[in-house]
Amino acid sequence: MRAVTxxxxxIALLQIDSVNVVRRAHYLPLFSRLGPYDVEFLHxxxxxxxRRFFEYWGHEASYLRVDLQPALRFRMAEAADVAWGSMRxxxxxQPDLVSSVLDEVATRGPLTAREIEHDAxxxxxxxxxxxxxxxxxxEWLFYSGQVSAARRNSSFERVYDLPGRVLPRSVIDTPTPSxxxxxxxxVRAAAKAHGVGTGQCLRDYFxxxxxxxxxxxxxxxxAGELLPVAVEGWKRPAYLWHAASLPRRAxxxxxxxxxxxxxxxxxxxxxxFDYRFRLEIYVPAPKRVYGYYVYSFLLGERIVARVDLKxxxxxxxxxxxxxxxxxxxxxxxxxxLWAQLESLAGWLGLGDVAVAPxxxxxxxxxxxxxxx
DNA sequence: CTATCACCCACATTCCACAG
DNA sequence: CTGTGGAATGTGGGTGATAG
Numbered sequence: 335m336r337a338v339t340x341x342x343x344x345i346a347l348l349q350i351d352s353v354n355v356v357r358r359a360h361y362l363p364l365f366s367r368l369g370p371y372d373v374e375f376l377h378x379x380x381x382x383x384x385r386r387f388f389e390y391w392g393h394e395a396s397y398l399r400v401d402l403q404p405a406l407r408f409r410m411a412e413a414a415d416v417a418w419g420s421m422r423x424x425x426x427x428q429p430d431l432v433s434s435v436l437d438e439v440a441t442r443g444p445l446t447a448r449e450i451e452h453d454a455x456x457x458x459x460x461x462x463x464x465x466x467x468x469x470x471x472x473e474w475l476f477y478s479g480q481v482s483a484a485r486r487n488s489s490f491e492r493v494y495d496l497p498g499r500v501l502p503r504s505v506i507d508t509p510t511p512s513x514x515x516x517x518x519x520x521v522r523a524a525a526k527a528h529g530v531g532t533g534q535c536l537r538d539y540f541x542x543x544x545x546x547x548x549x550x551x552x553x554x555x556x557a558g559e560l561l562p563v564a565v566e567g568w569k570r571p572a573y574l575w576h577a578a579s580l581p582r583r584a585x586x587x588x589x590x591x592x593x594x595x596x597x598x599x600x601x602x603x604x605x606x607f608d609y610r611f612r613l614e615i616y617v618p619a620p621k622r623v624y625g626y627y628v629y630s631f632l633l634g635e636r637i638v639a640r641v642d643l644k645x646x647x648x649x650x651x652x653x654x655x656x657x658x659x660x661x662x663x664x665x666x667x668x669x670x671l672w673a674q675l676e677s678l679a680g681w682l683g684l685g686d687v688a689v690a691p692x693x694x695x696x697x698x699x700x701x702x703x704x705x706x
Numbered sequence: 707c708t709a710t711c712a713c714c715c716a717c718a719t720t721c722c723a724c725a726g
Numbered sequence: 727c728t729g730t731g732g733a734a735t736g737t738g739g740g741t742g743a744t745a746g
Contacts, residue, residue, distance in 0.1 A: 391717095394717075394718065395716095395717070395718095418717080446715090447714085447715080448713095448714065448715080448741095465714095465715085465717095466714090469714090469715080473717085487740095491714085491715060491716080491740090492715090492716095544728080544729065592718095593718085600719090600720090612719075612720075613718065613719055613720085614719095614736095615718080615719090615735090615736065615737075615738095616718070616719065616720085616734085616735045616736055616737095617719095617720095617735065617736080618735065618736075619736085619737090621735090626736085626737075626738085627738090644738090647739085
């Protein structure tokens with residue numbers, strides 16, 4: 335068994351080969367480790383022929399490389415068993431609605447949910463979201479692969495269309511792999527992205543089920559693609575991607591969105607970075623520890639700070655509503671963070687960065703704000 | 707014309723109990 | 727210990743209609 339230090343694991347992790355996206359991209363960017371140039375590239379790549387990315391359920395709602403589409407068809411085929419309850423119900427109880435919505439997309443698409451005229455009632459289930467039955471039908475069709483997302487509109491709503499008009503011909507023509515082969519493909523992709531990870535990490539990347547993932551891992555170990563390793567301080571066995579490179583150091587400098595693949599598996603984040611992160615957008619305001627939408631600041635190979643950000647278009651400013659240093663923060667943290675905040679504001683088309691001096695980094699950032 | 711408002715959409719996490 | 731299922735949690739923002 336080869337031993338891997340935690341520092342090596344952190345560095346290996348920084349090589350990302352797929353991009354997880356995307357909510358609320360208009361006021362806060364979730365392509366957080368990509369610069370403006372890369373975001374342009376991603377939009378172009380997702381929106382023009384031949385398309386390089388498509389939207390589907392990966393880890394969660396994600397842009398995925400189109401060549402992974404065949405490996406996700408098993409999930410589409412399982413939709414009747416694994417999709418959320420409201421979707422399964424609309425499929426079982428209102429088949430006519432589902433087929434008329436599909437017809438509408440086929441004849442008039444691409445379309446958003448809003449553009450399909452209807453007086454179907456709305457529901458209020460689960461998360462307090464308030465979907466119309468037409469929207470649920472569309473999401474059912476999306477989950478089961480009968481429609482795809484052509485793009486998002488300016489309100490970030492999904493624009494649905496038939497897969498044949500969204501995906502490249504070569505992808506449509508690719509035969510469907512067996513579920514076992516599909517799992518190997520997805521575990522490979524996860525392993526490349528992680529460098530080093532536990533079975534848990536590899537499974538969570540595409541939200542796979544335990545049994546088929548364990549089988550895929552065993553087969554990839556057998557084939558020499560994954561190497562069993564022990565990571566310093568980790569209780570569970572880990573796997574090293576055979577081709578992972580281990581640079582001597584990492585010079586990252588980036589604001590990570592709460593949904594960034596670097597930190598979306600919270601247990602892994604804690605084991606690698608000694609950094610506890612929890613999403614607080616669904617926490618009632620008085621119970622929040624840090625804030626509604628908190629970015630983590632990656633510097634070098636450590637997470638050294640977190641900031642609660644809000645883009646205020648009306649004021650034309652990026653609001654820093656709080657800033658906190660982590661124990662690993664070096665002295666240059668405020669300056670490096672400030673530069674990233676200015677860059678982010680520029681990318682969002684916001685002229686200013688306004689700092690409220692909340693949190694232990696607040697005063698230092700405020701001083702930098704006042705001096706510019 | 708601007709301000710306001712209603713409407714619609716956004717689909718994740720975390721804790722906990724319990725079964726195997 | 728691992729996995730699973732249930733329960734509980736929110737507000738931001740774009741758009742287009744309407745009021746003033």
